[in-house]
Amino acid sequence: EPEVTQTPSHQVTQMGQEVILRCVPISNHLYFYWYRQILGQKVEFLVSFYNNEISEKSEIFDDQFSVERPDGSNFTLKIRSTKLEDSAMYFCASSQDRGDSPLHFGNGTRLTVT
Amino acid sequence: GQQVMQIPQYQHVQEGEDFTTYCNSSTTLSNIQWYKQRPGGHPVFLIQLVKSGEVKKQKRLTFQFGEAKKNSSLHITATQTTDVGTYFCAGYSGGGADGLTFGKGTHLIIQP
Numbered sequence: 086e087p088e089v090t091q092t093p094s095h096q097v098t099q100m101g102q103e104v105i106l107r108c109v110p111i112s113n114h115l116y117f118y119w120y121r122q123i124l125g126q127k128v129e130f131l132v133s134f135y136n137n138e139i140s141e142k143s144e145i146f147d148d149q150f151s152v153e154r155p156d157g158s159n160f161t162l163k164i165r166s167t168k169l170e171d172s173a174m175y176f177c178a179s180s181q182d183r184g185d186s187p188l189h190f191g192n193g194t195r196l197t198v199t
Numbered sequence: 200g201q202q203v204m205q206i207p208q209y210q211h212v213q214e215g216e217d218f219t220t221y222c223n224s225s226t227t228l229s230n231i232q233w234y235k236q237r238p239g240g241h242p243v244f245l246i247q248l249v250k251s252g253e254v255k256k257q258k259r260l261t262f263q264f265g266e267a268k269k270n271s272s273l274h275i276t277a278t279q280t281t282d283v284g285t286y287f288c289a290g291y292s293g294g295g296a297d298g299l300t301f302g303k304g305t306h307l308i309i310q311p
Contacts, residue, residue: 118298128234128242128287130298141298176241185291187232187244188299 087111091177091191098167098198106162106194108177117160118178118188119152121145128176133183134160140183167198201226203290205302213310218275220305222288229293231264231271236304237284245273245286275307283309 090109098104110117119131132142134152149171151163160179164171174195178188202225212218222231230249234242246255248264248271255262261274271288285306289299 120301127303128289128301130300133298143298185230187247188234188242188289189244190241192241 087113087189089177089179089189089191091175091194093194094192095195096197098196100169100198101166103163103165104167104196106164106175106177106196108160108162108191109158110160110177110179111189112158114179114181114189116140116180116183117154118180119162120176120178120190122174122176122193124173131162135183164196167196169198172196172198201290201292201300203288203300203302205288205305207305208303209306209308211308211310212278214280215277218278218282218307220273220286220288220307222271222273222290222302224269224290224300226269226290226292228268228290230291231268232289232291232299233262233271233273234287234289234301235284236287240284242287278307278309280309280311283307 092107117134120128122128130143132146133140149165153161174193176193177191180186180188204223206221232247233245236242246262251268252266253264259276263272285304287301287304289301
């Protein structure tokens with residue numbers, strides 16, 4: 086069964102540094118998402134991406150964050166000038182359609198900001 | 200904005216006992232989805248409910264969507280150790296929104 090893949094599995098960075106989290110969504114899916122989960126807490130929506138542009142973003146997704154689909158397969162989340170509170174598990178997900186269809190999540194990238 | 204509340208936050212059961220988690224939305228939903236996250240894992244889709252009053256079953260799991268499409272429940276009969284994990288409901292409001300709003304999840308802990 087096709088999978089969403091994410092790299093790296095764990096990223097440690099110093100406060101103020103930039104990080105790029107990478108994802109390869111399922112190939113025939115049209116919607117791509119980033120979600121965040123602080124340890125032991127709920128899964129929070131960050132952003133959705135469709136047709137090469139952001140289609141929706143949450144309040145969490147401020148100017149510090151950006152997303153990009155640099156080629157036909159990768160989908161990246163960039164966090165500029167990381168803060169301690171950005172430490173979390175970041176999940177990429179994809180779906181065939183918006184909220185009507187199931188999300189397929191990747192294994193996540195655990196970001197630790199020190 | 201839309202809020203999805205889920206209770207209980209934690210549930211300890213003896214293996215073989217039943218388990219239920221409840222989900223309530225502040226707004227009427229277009230659909231609701233349920234996900235399971237094993238410890239250290241990622242959310243995995245279980246089921247989607249769309250129709251008012253809908254009931255779906257997957258083996259020992261029974262999912263219900265309320266008549267008003269604002270609440271839902273997941274019931275597991277005769278829990279097994281493989282049921283351990285966190286169960287999240289996620290509501291989709293439609294109307295052009297893309298993102299699902301997840302509840303805080305119910306952590307199911309099973310004592311053998």
